[in-house]
Amino acid sequence: MxxxxxxxxxxxxxxxxKDGFYSARFVDSFGNRQExxxxxxxxxxxxxxDAKYLDKHGSAVLPPDMTVDTWFNFWIENIICDLAPNTxxxxxxxxxxxxxxxxxxxxxxxxxxxxxxMVLNRxxxxxAGATVRQTYITMGTMFKSALMNExxxxxxxxxxxxxxxxxxxxxxxxxxxxxxQRFLAVAKxxxxxxxxxxxxxxxxRTGEMIGLTWDAIDWEKRTLTINKTLEYxxxxxxxxxxxxxTLHSYRTIPLTNxxxxxxxxxxxxxxxxxKSEMLLNTLLYTDRRTGEQASxxxxxLVFINYRTGEPAKNSSYDTHLxxxxxxAGIPRFSMHALRHTYATRAVEAGVPPKVLQKMLGHASLxxxxxxxxxVTDDSMSNAAALFEAGTAxxxxxx
Numbered sequence: 368m369x370x371x372x373x374x375x376x377x378x379x380x381x382x383x384x385k386d387g388f389y390s391a392r393f394v395d396s397f398g399n400r401q402e403x404x405x406x407x408x409x410x411x412x413x414x415x416x417d418a419k420y421l422d423k424h425g426s427a428v429l430p431p432d433m434t435v436d437t438w439f440n441f442w443i444e445n446i447i448c449d450l451a452p453n454t455x456x457x458x459x460x461x462x463x464x465x466x467x468x469x470x471x472x473x474x475x476x477x478x479x480x481x482x483x484x485m486v487l488n489r490x491x492x493x494x495a496g497a498t499v500r501q502t503y504i505t506m507g508t509m510f511k512s513a514l515m516n517e518x519x520x521x522x523x524x525x526x527x528x529x530x531x532x533x534x535x536x537x538x539x540x541x542x543x544x545x546x547x548q549r550f551l552a553v554a555k556x557x558x559x560x561x562x563x564x565x566x567x568x569x570x571x572r573t574g575e576m577i578g579l580t581w582d583a584i585d586w587e588k589r590t591l592t593i594n595k596t597l598e599y600x601x602x603x604x605x606x607x608x609x610x611x612x613t614l615h616s617y618r619t620i621p622l623t624n625x626x627x628x629x630x631x632x633x634x635x636x637x638x639x640x641x642k643s644e645m646l647l648n649t650l651l652y653t654d655r656r657t658g659e660q661a662s663x664x665x666x667x668l669v670f671i672n673y674r675t676g677e678p679a680k681n682s683s684y685d686t687h688l689x690x691x692x693x694x695a696g697i698p699r700f701s702m703h704a705l706r707h708t709y710a711t712r713a714v715e716a717g718v719p720p721k722v723l724q725k726m727l728g729h730a731s732l733x734x735x736x737x738x739x740x741x742v743t744d745d746s747m748s749n750a751a752a753l754f755e756a757g758t759a760x761x762x763x764x765x
Contacts, residue, residue, distance in 0.1 A: 371408070381411050391415040395422045414515045417446050421516060435478060436471045438518065442509055451612050452598065453574075461498070461505040465490055475513060478523040483510075487529050496529075503529045541707040546697045553695040558673045559687055561633040563705060568626035570709035570727050573681055573702045574598045575616075578608060580667040581634075589627055592619045593728065595652065595663055599680040606678065608650035608663040616728035617656060633669060642666070643676035710735065 369382025369390075377383060381391050384404070391411040392402035401418060405411040439462055443455060462471075469486045470478055483506055490499050506524060513519045542550060547567070554560045566576055569591065578597030585592070594617055596609050611617050622630070646666040654661040665678065672679040684702050692699045706727075713723050724735040 377408055378412060378415075380415055381408070383408075391418075393419055393422075410515070413512065417512055417516050420445055433475050433518075434471065435473050435475055436467065438475045438513055439467075439471075439509060442512055446512055447508075451596075452600070452607055452609050454612075457501055458505050458508075461502045462509075465494075465502045466506060476519055478510070478519075480523055480525060480527050483524050483527045487527070491530075499529050503527075540698070540700045540704045541711050542697075542700070542704065544712075546695075547708060547712075549695045549697055550691065553691050557687070557691060559679070559684065561629050561636070562670050562679075562684070563688075565626060565629050565633075566702070566705040567709055567712075568623050568629065569620060570706050570713070572596070572612065572616075572706060572728075573684065574609075575611065577668075577670065577678055577681065578663060579669045580664065581669055582667060584630060584669075589622045590619050591622055591626070591630075593617065594654075595661065597650070597663060597668075597678060599678070599682075601680075601682070606650060606665075608652040610652060610655035610661075611728065613728070613730050614655055615730040618725060618728050620726050630669070636673075637669065637671065640671055640673055641676035642671065645677055646671070 369377045369380065371377055371383040371389075372385070372387070377389065380393050381389055383389050388404040388406060389408050389411040390402060390404055391414055392400055393415060395401050401422075403411075403414055405414065443458060443462075447455065447458075466486055469489065470482050473482065486506065487499055487503060490502060494502075503524075510519065510523055514522050551560075551564065551567075554563050562576055565571065566573075571579070571593065574596035575593050578595045579591075579593075580595075583592045583594065584590075593611055596611055598607055598609070599605075600607050646668070648665050650663045650665065651660055652663065653659070668678055670679065671677065672683075681702075688702065689699045710723060710727060713726070714720070718726075720732060720736055724732050727735055729735045
């Protein structure tokens with residue numbers, strides 16, 4: 368594998384040149400070496416993946432006068448087929464609901480910035496800023512792939528911006544210390560207590576928690592490895608395993624003493640619990656790191672619905688949470704708020720941001736700080752107290 372200038376691996380067929388550019392190259396089916404240079408590693412990886420696919424399957428499958436519809440369907444089924452199911456679902460929803468009605472029937476090569484801006488403008492009055500942003504990303508990613516594969520001469524999103532603001536970070540819900548204590552006191556009597564408590568101790572995503580298997584826990588080293596996810600797809604009425612959200616989401620985290628005890632208690636409950644025949648099934652998915660097929664044995668899942676003996680569906684957790692919130696007398700929140708709460712408590716406890724980024728499995732530090740970490744009244748009071756104590760020593764020495 369090639370390496371960057373710092374000696375880190377870039378992936379097969381990619382290396383960083385002395386001038387800082389990344390070279391991506393491969394030998395095509397005719398024995399000719401294909402090579403291009405890019406200013407960033409993700410660009411090099413995307414081009415290499417797309418070029419290899421087109422070389423293997425032949426560019427004849429793409430007509431020269433293809434429509435945006437044709438390109439989107441090819442792109443999502445063949446080029447980004449290894450993305451997380453939720454990501455592909457979001458792309459499809461935004462395309463079908465917002466992009467397709469405006470430019471779906473146009474020839475790909477005829478799309479101009481004004482057409483892309485029209486898509487966003489039609490969303491201004493009736494869609495949230497976050498949805499407009501998702502549409503912007505969908506169009507940008509789709510057309511960028513077309514440009515890299517020389518299907519279009521210029522990116523039609525150049526100069527196009529969206530103006531509607533997304534939800535600010537301080538609007539993202541998390542629990543105060545008092546709310547967390549009241550919630551846990553009520554949740555302690557529920558069958559899902561271990562799931563909720565574990566997320567508050569580890570910051571796992573819901574899909575990571577649902578897909579957690581016993582072999583991912585190292586009892587001696589007291590660590591937990593996140594390498595797969597599981598979710599129920601209501602439209603298809605099936606369970607679907609998959610890789611973590613991104614490459615950075617693959618991680619092994621140390622367990623707190625409380626997390627360790629939670630899993631020990633969950634193990635005892637699991638051994639006595641009901642088991643459905645569906646747990647005999649094995650789900651296959653593609654490992655994002657290797658590109659090879661991996662397996663998730665349902666019988667090895669840590670958390671099983673006590674009533675059905677099957678995995679608990681994603682939506683059922685939120686429904687149950689609402690009931691617990693009402694009982695605890697606190698505002699309702701969703702499962703993801705538990706992850707927000709974990710991050711907030713971690714910062715309040717003094718966990719370095721870069722370490723928290725690794726624990727949460729984020730690709731960038733800005734995501735950790737801007738979207739998951741919230742300054743609470745308690746943390747501000749503690750900061751003021753620490754500042755006062757420090758300056759008091761200075762004043763006393765004057």
